Amino acid sequence: MKASRPFEFVTASYLVRIESQVAENLLGLERGIENCSDGSMFYHTFQSLGRHHFLNEGFSNDFAQWVLGSCNRPALAERLASLDIRGYVSLEELRADLKRILADFGERYPREAGQGAFDKFYFCEAIGEEVPLGSAGTAEEFGDRLRELPHASLQFHFLTSRLRLQLRTNDFSHWFDEVLGLKRLAREVERIDIYTNTLDGVRDRIVELLEREIGPWAERLPRRA
Amino acid sequence: MGGTATEARVNRLDDYAGLLGAGEIAELRALAARLEGRPIQMVNSTAVGGGVAEMLTRIVPLIEELNLPIRWDVITGGEDFFAITKAFHNALHGGCYDLPESSFQTFLNYTEQNRAKLHFDADFTVIHDPQPIALVESRNHGGKPWIWRCHIDLSQPDRRVWEFLAPFVARYDAAIFSSPVFARQLPIPQFLFYPSIDPLSEKNRELEPELIREILEDFKIDPGRPILTQVSRFDRLKDPVGVVRAYQQVKRYYDCQLVLAGGSASDDPEGEAVLSEVQEAAGRDADIHILNLPPWSAKEINALQRASTIVIQKSLREGFGLTVTEGLWKKKPVVASAVGGIPLQVIHKQTGMLSHSVEGTAYQIRYLLSNPAIALKLGEQGHEHVREHFLITSNVRRYLTLFLHFVGSR
Numbered sequence: 001m002k003a004s005r006p007f008e009f010v011t012a013s014y015l016v017r018i019e020s021q022v023a024e025n026l027l028g029l030e031r032g033i034e035n036c037s038d039g040s041m042f043y044h045t046f047q048s049l050g051r052h053h054f055l056n057e058g059f060s061n062d063f064a065q066w067v068l069g070s071c072n073r074p075a076l077a078e079r080l081a082s083l084d085i086r087g088y089v090s091l092e093e094l095r096a097d098l099k100r101i102l103a104d105f106g107e108r109y110p111r112e113a114g115q116g117a118f119d120k121f122y123f124c125e126a127i128g129e130e131v132p133l134g135s136a137g138t139a140e141e142f143g144d145r146l147r148e149l150p151h152a153s154l155q156f157h158f159l160t161s162r163l164r165l166q167l168r169t170n171d172f173s174h175w176f177d178e179v180l181g182l183k184r185l186a187r188e189v190e191r192i193d194i195y196t197n198t199l200d201g202v203r204d205r206i207v208e209l210l211e212r213e214i215g216p217w218a219e220r221l222p223r224r225a
Numbered sequence: 226m227g228g229t230a231t232e233a234r235v236n237r238l239d240d241y242a243g244l245l246g247a248g249e250i251a252e253l254r255a256l257a258a259r260l261e262g263r264p265i266q267m268v269n270s271t272a273v274g275g276g277v278a279e280m281l282t283r284i285v286p287l288i289e290e291l292n293l294p295i296r297w298d299v300i301t302g303g304e305d306f307f308a309i310t311k312a313f314h315n316a317l318h319g320g321c322y323d324l325p326e327s328s329f330q331t332f333l334n335y336t337e338q339n340r341a342k343l344h345f346d347a348d349f350t351v352i353h354d355p356q357p358i359a360l361v362e363s364r365n366h367g368g369k370p371w372i373w374r375c376h377i378d379l380s381q382p383d384r385r386v387w388e389f390l391a392p393f394v395a396r397y398d399a400a401i402f403s404s405p406v407f408a409r410q411l412p413i414p415q416f417l418f419y420p421s422i423d424p425l426s427e428k429n430r431e432l433e434p435e436l437i438r439e440i441l442e443d444f445k446i447d448p449g450r451p452i453l454t455q456v457s458r459f460d461r462l463k464d465p466v467g468v469v470r471a472y473q474q475v476k477r478y479y480d481c482q483l484v485l486a487g488g489s490a491s492d493d494p495e496g497e498a499v500l501s502e503v504q505e506a507a508g509r510d511a512d513i514h515i516l517n518l519p520p521w522s523a524k525e526i527n528a529l530q531r532a533s534t535i536v537i538q539k540s541l542r543e544g545f546g547l548t549v550t551e552g553l554w555k556k557k558p559v560v561a562s563a564v565g566g567i568p569l570q571v572i573h574k575q576t577g578m579l580s581h582s583v584e585g586t587a588y589q590i591r592y593l594l595s596n597p598a599i600a601l602k603l604g605e606q607g608h609e610h611v612r613e614h615f616l617i618t619s620n621v622r623r624y625l626t627l628f629l630h631f632v633g634s635r
Contacts, residue, residue, distance in 0.1 A: 011252050013626040016417040018405045054609030055575055069573055119568065122405035124417060129629040131255045148248035151613065198609075 001214055006135040007142050007175045011153035012128040012160070014047065023121040026071060026113040029063065030102040032123050033095060039125035041091045046163070047126045049085060050155035053199035060195065061085070062121075063098060070117040076105050086159075086194065089166045130156075139180055140217035143210045151199050158202060159194060172206060185213045236283075236425045238290045241618055244424055253618065256625040257291035260632065264294040265624075266347035270310065270356035272299045276420070276547070277353050277376055280620070283423050287621050298343050300357045306335040310356040313390070316383035317355065329389050333359060349628050352397075361396045370398040370631045374418070378407040378544060378565070398631070403545050404566045416627060419569065420545045421620040422554060422611070427523040429554055432531055440528035444484075446514055451481035451594055454533040456526055456551070458488040459499040459517070462542045464562075466499075467583050469506040469513065471539065474587035479594050482512040486529055488520060530555050535593055535600070539586050540564055550615045553577065553607035558600035560589040570615065576607040 019040055023029040033041070044062040060081035068077035079101050088094045106113040133153055136142035157171035165174060169190050177186035192205050211217070242250045267285065271278050281297055288295045302310075309328045316322035336359040345363045350371045352360055364371050373394055379387075379402070394400060394411060401418045402408040408415050422429055441448050453472055457463035465485050472483040485503060488496075500517065507513040518525060530536060536552030536559045543565030550570060552559045559577035561567045571577035578589040593600040613619070 011255065013252075013256055013622055013629075015623070015626050015630055018402065018408045018415040018417055020410060051613070052572075052575075052610075054606055054613065055572075065572075119563070120406075124405060127630060129256075129626050129633065131252075131259060131629075133252065133255055148246060148251070150246070150248040150252040152252065153248075 001139040001180060003137055003139070003142075003175075003179045005175075005179050006137045007171075007179075008135045009133040009145060009149065009153055010130050010156055011133050011150055012130050012156040013152060014043075015127040015129070016043065017125040017127055019123040019125055021123040023066075023117070023123070025116055026067070026073070026076075026102060027106060029066070029121055030099060030106060030113075032121070033063070033099050033102065036123050037125055038091045039127060040123050041095050042160075042163070043124050043126035045085050045091075045094060046160050049194065050151075050159055050199070053151060053155065053194075056196050056198050056201065066117070066119075066121045070119040070121070071115075072118075073105075073112070076101070084195070086162065087168070089162050089168065091163065139182075139210065139214050140220050142175075143207060143214075143217050146203060146207060146210075149203070154199050154203055158199075182213055185209055236423075238287055240425055241616075245612065245616070245618060249618065253622060253625065254291060256622065256629065257288075257293055260293055260625065260628055262294070263348040263628070263632075264296065264346070265628070266345065266350045267295065267297045267353065268300065268343070268350070268357045268360060269297075269353035270300050270302075270307075280421070280617070281353075283426075283617050284620055284624075287617065288624070291621075291625075296347065300335075300339045300360070301342070302335045302339075302356075305331055307356075313355050313386050314377065316386040317377055317379055317390075319378075319381040320383065322383045322386045336360060336362070349631065351624075355390060358390060358393045361393055364396065371396070372399050372401060372627065373397040374401045375407070376403060376420070378404075379409050380407055382409075399627070401627075404569055406565070416623075418620065418623045419615050420547060420550075420566075421615050421617045422547060422550050423617045424554060428527050429551060430527070432524070432528055436524075437528045437532050440525055441532055444514055444516060444529075446482060446484060446529075446532070448532060450512075451479060451534040452484060452529075452532055453481055453535050453537055453590060454484040454486065454529055455537040455539065456486045456530065456548045457538070457540070459485075459496045459503060461495075461499055462540060463487075464539045464541050465503045466506045467541075467586070468537055468539050469503060470583045471537070471586040471590065472513065473510075474584065475590045475594070476510075476512075478591055481534070481594070482514065483507075484514045484516065484529055484533070486516040486518055486522075486526060488518065526551075527555075530557065533557055535560055535590055537586065537590070538562065538567065539580070539583075540567070543567055546570065549577075550611055553604075554611045554615075556604035556608045558593045558603045559607060560586055560593065562586075570610065571607075572610070575603070576610045577603055 021032045021036060023032045048062045064077045064081035067073050067080055083097055136145050161171040173186035173190040176182040188209050189206055192202050238250055267281055269277050285295055285297045309332050312322055312324050340363050348369050351374055353374045354376050361371055397413055399414045399416055400411055401416045403420050455468045459465055503515055530552055536557040538546055538549045538561035540562050545566035549559055549561050549567055559571055560580055561571050563579040563581060571579055573579040580586040580589050
């Protein structure tokens, strides 16, 4: 199935910059979230999910993990973890919601919010370098490339695309819908739950859905050298 | 000691594709292609021995294979120089610096000698650890980026040594640390690079089951009963006596064995004392195997870790804790103390279990022995965590990304 516009694969390799902000309790975390850079918000939320892509339960973002593991506040951690980053197209919205949850806790339990955590929370920032990885001109080529796509690229197209596209979708679904006209496939790929699947699980599911849509494609591809 | 050190037998990039996937290797090539023709220089203080030299021995050829010109230089110095840098090392780790003020001048004199011998014309210069730190004096103003890679914990340095070194650090474009916990407030950007292991090295490669069985037999370890293992030199900070106490608590419920595999203590008076303490704590328990292994025992360590039911690292203080990385890579459930770089690797209940005491360590071990499915899952997830973050290829990727960042920002 030929596409009118090829899918351009990109990978994003990230440097982690250690910031000077450190939180020693929940009040400090709230202040940190308010003041940290967008790169830091990205690192501790979108990037965190990608960094722990091999886990399919219990891990959502660094803030929730710290609140659970170092502050021993499971109910608050659950609230922070339940923010679905796929619902956000801007880091500011996400920052505001995280801050609101922490402020709410601080108002209700001021003494607990000021209690020292077992470990400090170190704010870091992600700095990405994007590199093209080639393109796919047909749905078959796309499926072939997807099977060997590095995790960082999968994460770039499936997870962080929202911040770039400012759309509530991923790059793959966007291309399936807009370029190939495969609306059902686009919808089903968007429905894959990254929180309960590993990144490899997401890849396998997309391949499976694509195969169901266009049939097995391996024999239709030109032989690679 | 000295000279250029780029020759060493290493694995090829494609050898890693089987473990990581061809796509991950292709990605490294795509990153490197953007840096084509830009020379890199790495400088440290020894060509053999120690973690930094071991890492460079493996990383330099991989970067060469990516068609990037890379040069590895080793500084030289007399015994007095290395006595001073050893004292720096201990002082930066929080120890006391008791050498005379003249030691700083001796350090600078050796730096001058090295500056005269070495050439600094690479597009990216990476200086490893404090020994060659003052070479940054050779850097041209506004020139190409110089990066200081600090492999040690700088969080509580001796003030006198830090005040001497800090002005040199400030002349770099960036510093790299192994954990945010090890970093300091600096006027330059600080980046996080985790240490890494080579999955194809003798210590980490897959071993044939027969070989593992033979090695267990040599050490008289029963493969039919649970094996708890801590691999560490006999050092109080690794708390081997605490490990024996934890094992003794587990032993009340499970018929298990304990392996404490450490380095030779013959030239280390404190090591010998600790070994005696461990032997005394072990008493006459034939299921406690205290193995004082020579430094060339990588294969034996590998086999012991692979044969283990649970890998323990009950340190009281720790650097990054690469023995934890090794255990995780071998898909072992790990029970480890929440100190140093260990929590970066062991995410509690996800990639292993963290503990804070002898009793806690014993409880986590008992929990895993009675829940083998959970132990299996932790091991699998720990392996994936290492595959993603703590392998030598991830280290190559971080360096390439850092260099690309500098290219883009200038």
